[in-house]
Amino acid sequence: MTLIAIFFPFLSFMFRGRILTGIICLILQITLIGWIPAAIWAVISLQNSRADRRNRKLIRAMKTK
Template sequence: MLLAILLPFLSFIVRGKVLTGILCLILQITLIGWIPAAIWAALSLNNERADKRNRELIRAVRESQR
């Protein structure tokens, strides 16, 4: 999460979203754009974690029904 706030573009690139990382870097180049880029990266990271958690829950429910 700290990486998403300090270096938002790098947060995307590390997770394999290179084009999104480049777009974020362009936004981040300006000081005013840094805040929206950091928010965008943090929200994206949270959404990715929530999606992973939901996939694991769905898999566990399906396995328990067998």
Template structure:
């Protein structure tokens, strides 16, 4: 998914269900200058999504251990 976020940032947003962000990213990526910020935005969003998933898993484990 990381490689997809670098090569086709708009597609990584669409595959994660963020349609509006995917369209905005595609519009940004259309320009050659905008491709780098779009790729960085997609990578940042992907890392944030992974951290959220990890935190939810930790919270569930903490609640289950009570």
């Protein structure tokens, strides 16, 4: 998924269900200069999503004990 976020940043958002964000990213990505910020944005967003999922899992595990 990280490679998709680097080479096709808008697809990274689309696969996670963030359609409007994916369209905004695609508009940014269309320009060659905007490709790098779009890729960075997609990778950071992907990492934040993974961290949020991990935190929710830890909180759920702590509540069951």
